[in-house]
Amino acid sequence: MDTPWLDRRQLRAWIRLRAVLELLPGVLDAQLRHDSDITEFEYFVLAVLSEAPERTLRMTELAARTNATLPRLSHVVARMERRELVERFPCPEDRRATNARMARAGWDTLRRAAPGHVATVRHHVIDALTDEQVDQLADICEALLARLDPSGTMSAIYTRHDEPGGEEPTPGEGRTGDP
Amino acid sequence: MDTPWLDRRQLRAWIRLRAVLELLPGVLDAQLRHDSDITEFEYFVLAVLSEAPERTLRMTELAARTNATLPRLSHVVARMERRELVERFPCPEDRRATNARMARAGWDTLRRAAPGHVATVRHHVIDALTDEQVDQLADICEALLARLDPSGTMSAIYTRHDEPGGEEPTPGEGRTGDP
DNA sequence: TAATGAAAGTTGTCGCGACAACCGATTCTC
DNA sequence: GAGAATCGGTTGTCGCGACAACTTTCATTA
Numbered sequence: 001m002d003t004p005w006l007d008r009r010q011l012r013a014w015i016r017l018r019a020v021l022e023l024l025p026g027v028l029d030a031q032l033r034h035d036s037d038i039t040e041f042e043y044f045v046l047a048v049l050s051e052a053p054e055r056t057l058r059m060t061e062l063a064a065r066t067n068a069t070l071p072r073l074s075h076v077v078a079r080m081e082r083r084e085l086v087e088r089f090p091c092p093e094d095r096r097a098t099n100a101r102m103a104r105a106g107w108d109t110l111r112r113a114a115p116g117h118v119a120t121v122r123h124h125v126i127d128a129l130t131d132e133q134v135d136q137l138a139d140i141c142e143a144l145l146a147r148l149d150p151s152g153t154m155s156a157i158y159t160r161h162d163e164p165g166g167e168e169p170t171p172g173e174g175r176t177g178d179p
Numbered sequence: 180m181d182t183p184w185l186d187r188r189q190l191r192a193w194i195r196l197r198a199v200l201e202l203l204p205g206v207l208d209a210q211l212r213h214d215s216d217i218t219e220f221e222y223f224v225l226a227v228l229s230e231a232p233e234r235t236l237r238m239t240e241l242a243a244r245t246n247a248t249l250p251r252l253s254h255v256v257a258r259m260e261r262r263e264l265v266e267r268f269p270c271p272e273d274r275r276a277t278n279a280r281m282a283r284a285g286w287d288t289l290r291r292a293a294p295g296h297v298a299t300v301r302h303h304v305i306d307a308l309t310d311e312q313v314d315q316l317a318d319i320c321e322a323l324l325a326r327l328d329p330s331g332t333m334s335a336i337y338t339r340h341d342e343p344g345g346e347e348p349t350p351g352e353g354r355t356g357d358p
Numbered sequence: 359t360a361a362t363g364a365a366a367g368t369t370g371t372c373g374c375g376a377c378a379a380c381c382g383a384t385t386c387t388c
Numbered sequence: 389g390a391g392a393a394t395c396g397g398t399t400g401t402c403g404c405g406a407c408a409a410c411t412t413t414c415a416t417t418a
Contacts, residue, residue: 003298010305013313016320017304018223021204022246023327026376039404044197060366067201072405074368079404096366096413119182125196126189128322134192136315141195143307148202205406212406218374239396251375253398258374275383275396 024124031120036113041066042080043117045073046102046110049086055102058091062100067149085109203303210299215292220245221259222296224252225281225289228265234281237270241279246328264288 006014029040036043048065049055057065063073077100080086085106091097102110126134185193207219215222227244228234236244242252256279259265264285270276281289305313 003294003301005297006300006305009310009317010313013317013320014300014304016317016324019246019328020320020323021200024323025200027327030376041404058366067198069406070367071369071407075405078368091366094366094414098367115182118184121185121193122182124326125193125323126185128326129319131188133315133319133322134189136312137319138188138192138195140308140312140316140319141192141199143312144199144203144304145195147303147307148206149198209406220374237396248376249397250377250399254375257398270396273383273396277397 027124028117028120032113032117035116036109038085038109038113039076040117041068042076042085043110043113045076045080046085046106049100049102050107050110055107056099059088059098059100080106206303207296207299211292211296214295215288217264217288217292218255219296220247221255221264222289222292224255224259225264225285228279228281229286229289234286235278238267238277238279259285 025040032038032040032043038046044066045062048062049057059070059073059077062068062077063070066073068076077086077088081088083105084103087101087103088098089101091099129137204219211217211219211222217225223245224241227241228236238249238252238256241247241256242249245252247255256265256267260267262284263282265279266282267277267279270278308316
């Protein structure tokens, strides 16, 4: 338990990361709430569902892919269901399980929200960095996630560093693809 | 408004950063709540106060240095005052203003909480990265903060890249210093 | 084939943060 | 020097997330 203190350079990094942690989520959330009346987390739920086969996923799987606890996801999906963004129905194979499927309005919402959201992400993250830094950031976050999310459910999707891609239907958030 | 989509590499970085944003604060918060019965934000408030002259700061200044809005800080400090971690008193020079001063119990709490908190930060952030990555992370976050916090109140403290230090009384979170 | 334990979700309560409204003090300006 | 605008801070309300029960279903095994 005799942990060495942080030296000056480490402290610089930590203080700044902490500030980013404090500020960035609020900015993203505010933009989406204001422009599309959804949370950043709700956006992400829709984005993940949109990439799943049948636009359907079991609650547990959806929770894992969105880094949410099951209770949290349950609440969120309940609220989204009221707004008819998604719908839930019991899973045939396992009667304990529940499937969440993206509804029509959810798809429309996602589609309309995407451009503004991507623009915000670009402006506050991607465009603020050099290409090299973007890659560094990916590696750094991967290293952090190894400790934060040992099962790596989320990072798993993008852990294949290379591979010019093609197997999955262009994973990612939302995407511009037409119906 | 015709923003280009994110390419594969950018998406990798963003998805992972998003995951870190989602998971890391919870981990830090849980550790401090569990071990010391304070929020990570409360810890930071105490840490910032501990480095101020007289361990005292005006609410506005404290808000700026902790990246908090004034209403939020007001609520937090009110709660902390009830637990006698800090105390508030009107500012003599400007009768609109309020000073927040760290109280004895606040200092004790910070002192006891620090080792565990630092260990958690080390384990989940610093030790997960190479020295080079730590520096990269600092630069990346600085770039992001330029857009998130244009006034740069917080980053300002550590913006002097080089300088072997010495002027300020070892700024940073808490610190091991004896009374 | 009971019985025990684990998994999948839901629900309820509580605390924190965002936002808006508000008030007193202060500075500006004509 | 009397408004008007602004600053500094507090308070109230609301929504979301954490955590802890709890229910139902499935898996194990004795």
